[in-house]
Amino acid sequence: MTNVADLAAIAARLRGRVIEMSHAAETPHLGSSLSCTELLVATYWGPLRIDPKHPLDPNRDRFILSKGHAATALYATLAERGFFDPALLETYDTDGGALPEHPGLQCVPGVEAATGSLGHGLPIALGMALAARIQKRPSRQYVLMSDGECEEGSVWEAAMFAPAQKLDSLVVMIDYNKWQATGRSDEIMALAPLAEKWRAFGWDAVEVDGHDMAAVLAAISREPDGSGRPRVIVAHTVKGKGVSFMEDDNNWHYRIPTADEVRKARVELGLPEVPA
């Protein structure tokens, strides 16, 4: 499915889910889950070759949510995409449940790596890319990172290795929402100019509006250009996207929405009212 209007409707539904999960479980990182929704939807309903009925097919593409704190967005995506019963989302962050605040490896079908500690997803994806090459499998590897995550040294170790090995099966997305936990990501570290950094490291870097579904789809769907350069999409996003009173307000890195805020958010997202 690559009808952009349909994908936008899915994104709105996922945002509603994510906000409800944060409210019900009283868990933080809501702003971070809302900024990467289009990136997840474009990938899972776009080029990612996966079959929810055969989640461990060795020839499948791999998606790694390296910014594991956006777990609610991943769980909601996987449920919507048919990897597991959406009713399971109601057990998110409950005692003894399968869905912790950061995803564990195969905690539900479709979770390809345990993340939560930043700077781990890209090296793991590089290993998967090398494996695909060794095993002569057609798999591609998609990694979603945060901008703050790009402060981790391991990211740049991986960034230097992948072009040396011409690992152009990789597609990295950076959710550049300009915030990290306690401040502006461009002020805390000299992150900008981010795309130029990746280019200097030998990557095929493009910048897109991370909420423009068609632009994201086009960027992640482009075939490797034969140069061997892996691809990175620097997606300019808004933390808390989709809800006016959350957008670009970093309090929503930690804040938990009230029941009233959940209702207001659903109205703004164009979602039907949830029965009280």
Added chain:
Amino acid sequence: MRNAFAAAITELAAADDRVVLLSGDIGNRLFDTYRDRCPDRFYNCGVAEANMTGMAAGLALSGLRPFTYTITPFATTRVIEQIRVDICYHDVPVVIVGTGSGLSYASLGPTHHSCEDVGILRCFPNLTVLCPADSAEVRPAIEAALKLPGPAYIRLGKKGEPTIHDTPPAFEVGKGIVMQDGRDVCLLGMGTMTSVALQAAKELEARGLSSRVVSMHTVKPLDEALLADAFRRFRAVAVVEEHSVIGGLGSAVAEWLARRDGPHPPLVACGTPDAFISEAGSQAWMRARCGLTGPAVAAAVLARLGAAR
């Protein structure tokens, strides 16, 4: 031992197309034959151990059997986070190989010493910790690690260590190898210190005490049956390790002992002190300074036996 590792991994990779070797830019020429025979399964990962370790997890998640290989502190303590999360939490069959362990690289200074690696790594769930005693134990240790469903750490010396086995030993994970038997004292050697334990046994022999000497090549899981027997049968049990007295095999045995009821013979812990050894010097000089020679270990055992009398 590193030559034994190179020879073994070269043959195993040729026989098993799941084996992938990741090197942290060391072993110049050491893996030339491997690279000739399996060019698509050797990667020099540069001076970037965090990425190397994370990639190993990704390779293992895809069904391959990667080995990471570099100087011990860089293969282990530098990348503790990646070992803990990417390898142990994912519970994937990566084999981490550290070369030049303990004080093997004495003269290079504390940046290149590794006397804390076992203490830290054995805390991690799912990880098997192997310390082969000599070149003859290297290959069976690698073969055993390759058969494990989860991750392993193999702690190697450098080169020129004394060979204590005349023939390839029967090697089983979690089962110490009895090198010689005795009546009075049990000496447990960790890795390359088993040869020092054998020298200590000779010293004790001259003082009228006979010793059982064991290559405790597996620090985790501990050979509890062997320990139970040793603490029942002998007048003293000594651990000899080129590792800090905090956290290593001696600590592991002490933890095990503390959970048991009843009196027991003394545990003599011979290891490196809780200090960085920053003076220049050879491995032999540093071992002597730490009391890690045959005569020094024998003296420590005799002192404890005298005190216990």
